[in-house]
Amino acid sequence: MNDMRPVERSVDTKEIKFECSDVQVYYGATHAIKDVNVTLEDKTVTAFIGPSGCGKSTFLRCLNRMNDTIDICRVTGNLLLDGEDIYDKRVDPVQLRAKVGMVFQKPNPFPKSIYDNIAYGPRIHGLAKNKAELDEIVEKSLRRGAIWDEVKDRLDAPGTGLSGGQQQRLCIARAIATEPEVLLMDEPCSALDPIATAQVEELIDELRENYSVVIVTHSMQQAARVSQKTAFFHLGNLVEFGETGKIFTNPRDPRTESYITGRIG
């Protein structure tokens, strides 16, 4: 197992969840991601930052093979989840996505009741044997999504009727309900107001206890607030990856410095 290998950085004491090396992504003839090497740890929030179009979302979507749905997209390189190559022929992307959940930029609850939104994942994966167990999963997920108190009286109401921030927390709760090991978040706060953003950030911090969280964000303040590790992408390259504190206070690469001080991007 790769996890057993002594890791290079001395500060790392946690298990490695994702190990990616030489990742290349092509959209048709466009080379969107070039030679990305990154390790994502368990029980850690890793932030991907970088200017628009730098490939951070593309890379995030490689981690649960959501890019498979795009016909012209081609991914090469090694992406190991717990030492297993997720692009191996034997891997069923559906099974992978149950293990690597995803929250999207725009809140996208199903046009169904709040209860059904959460229960959908457990139902299709057969996580609950009966109604009582399913109820329990729904309650637990909504509690972990920090939205239980707001919706417990109206679980039958449509999920689309909630406010933007509530919808996004509902989506996070929905992602948690399938009990993933890694949670990918693609700019989860970009459509939210500051109060909802603060709630979601607080939630991300709590989720760190159980999951490996990867968050793509445009807000450097957000990255600084919620993440322990930060990766800076620029024009498809992973420019710098390290401790969040170091990246923001003492970046090694001049491009990183330019970006976080607002000169490029």
Add this chain to the structure above:
Amino acid sequence: MTDATANAAPAPKQGKHAGSLFDADARTKKRNAAETRFRAYGLTAVGIGVAALIMLMTSILGQGLPAFNQTFITLDVYLDEAKLDKNGTRDIEAIKKVSTFGYAPLIKNAMAAKVDELGISFETFGVSGKDAEAMISKEAAAQLRRFVIAHPDRIGDTVEFEFLASGRIDGYYKGRVSMESAEKDSNVTPGQLQLADALKEGGALSTHFNWGFITMADASENRPEAAGIGVAMLGSLYMMIIVLCLALPIGVAASIYLEEFAPKNWITDLIEVNISNLAAVPSIVFGILGLAIFINYAGLPQSAPVVGGLVLTLMTLPTIIISTRASLKSVPPSIRDAALGVGASKMQSVFHHVLPLAAPGILTGTIIGLAQALGETAPLMLIGMVAFVREFPSAPPEGFFDPASALPVQVYNWTTRADPAFVERASGAIIVLLIFLLCMNFLAIVLRRRFERRW
């Protein structure tokens, strides 16, 4: 306005926007005029459309509504044993041997008896007994015969019957025939019309709603009063059942595959182009196709709803596929992402999330396709549904293979006949067809609203 501008503070005299805001400049005036003109064009276009619709409806309703009313003559018929059952055995086979010609004298006698009862005589109006009998539809004898065969025990009794009046007498009460036109008409004499008036006064002749128009089969050239749209409606219904059962599943399955699963390459592009082309193929071409394949090659019977249904299915499929694909496309991709994101398979995401959201669009497209198929005439004529069909098709599924007519074909059929009474029937059938179309469109709207409210 001029006062206002006079009182206003002096406007700046320089720059691109020199001049007061209270005065529209030349360019603004021009643009406003263009806008007003465009509105006028739009209103004119809508007005022309509405006027055309009103004219159409007035014409059809004016001509067709009388078809639902019919003139009837009530007679007491003595079911003469000597004529109907000479041996007196009440043997049903023997009774069946008496043709409708055998019943004609009974009606003639009944007519004479009625005239006597009312205290008038044929001579007053210059009509013979035969003329008087001609005032009653030729269908009457058949009606009488059906009754006797159904109730042989009533032979020897006097039974009250309501017979259809002949087309000309009926036309007299609908304004189609007048005393002047009767002078020149070899089918009716002014005397008959006067006698009809006398019968009406005596209560033996009345005009009221005619269920027969809706339930009866088509009738021959010389008895328009007995013609109905029963067979045509049944034929149309059978065809719609076939179209719905075939076109909906095939169309929806094809669209889902093409839209969600098929790889995007030149083959799917070719299929897409061909589906769009099929939607534009003239319907008569589908008729020829149906004739060649379903009748000549596959050996299915002519004039059968099954062949009509298959042809109309082919015709409706492109409509359903195009509208289904459009409504699948309109489902936001974020829903698909959400489903895939929680680990649903492609098929689960389509059937659990995309399809329910696309359902209102699919249903609307299907119903519009069905409505189009319901009004289609040309392909049905090629596969023999234009035939004169007196017999009702039996119940499905055997009935799908029996000869039948269809509503639009029946309309076409009647408009080609000489007797003006058939024009009225054709308009009446058009009204029924339009009512069906309106109902289907209304259903489409209701379903759409109902399903859309759920999300």
